[in-house]
Amino acid sequence: MSTGRAAHRVGFLGIGMVALVLFVAVGGAAAQPQKRSIRVQGQATMSVEPDVAYLSVGVETQGDTAAKAQGLLAERASKVLAALSQAGIDRAKVKTSSYRVSPVYSTRQDKQNLIIGYRAETTIKVEIADLSLVAALVDAAMNAGANAVRSLSYDRKDMQAFKAKLIQAACTDAKMKADAAAAALGVLLGAPISVDIQDSSSAFGVETLTMKAVSQDFLSPGELEVSASVSIEFDLLTE
Secondary structure: OOOOOOOOEEEOOOOOEEEEEEEOOOOOOOOOOEEEEEEEEEEEEEEEOOOEEEEEEEEEEEEOHHHHHHHHHHHHHHHHHHHHHHOOOHHHHHHEEEEEEEEEEEOOOOOOOEEEEEEEEEEEEEEEEOOOHHHHHHHHHHHHHHOOEEEEEEOOOOOHHHHHHHHHHHHHHHHHHHHHHHHHHHEEEEEEEEEEEEEEOOOOOOOEEOOOOOOOOOOOOOOEEEEEEEEEEEEEOOO
C-alpha cells in the first residue's frame, strides 16, 4: 500500500446559512427584555487515504438433502479459508457468519410447495491491512469456491482523530460567520447557546460481485471523503 499523505486537504464548503432569531416576550403589565440570538452553520471536509479493507464473500451450495448441502458447504468454505491463508491473511483476521440452511422449492406452477433440495450458505469476512492484496484475495476466494462478493469497503483505523479535527474546523467556520454577521448588525457575539454536530464519510464499495477475476484498478479505493457540519446558536449582546 502506498504510504502517501494521510490527509490531503481540509476545506470549508459552500456558504453557511445564517439566521437571526428574535425572541420577544410580551407580558401583561410590562414586556420582558428582548432576547436575540444568531444561528450559523459551519462545514469542513477532508480527504484521507484508507489503510484497511473489509471483504465479505458468500459461499453457497445445494444438495438433495440438508446434510449433503451442509457437507458440500463445509468442504467449499474450507477451501476458501485455505486460499485466503495461503495468500497471506492471518486466520485471526477471518471469521465466518450468517450460516443458514433452507429448503429449495420447485418453481413449477403445479408443484410450488414441493421441496426439491436444500441450500446451505455462509459468509466469510476478511480484514485486509495490505490494500495491494485486495484484488488478488477476491480472485483467490472466488476461484476456491466463493460464489459472490457480498461487500467490499475501505476505511481508516484512526478515522475518529480526523473527525475530531473536522469538527474543530467546522466550529471555526461557524464562529467566523457569526462574528461577521454580528459585526454587520452592530451587535456583540455572546456565548454559544446550543450546538448540533453531524459527521459523515464516503468510501468506495462493491456489492454482489460474481465475476471470477477482478482488476486492481477496478477495486482501487482512491481517497475517503470525510465531512463534518455544525449548527451553532450564539447569544447576541447589545452592550
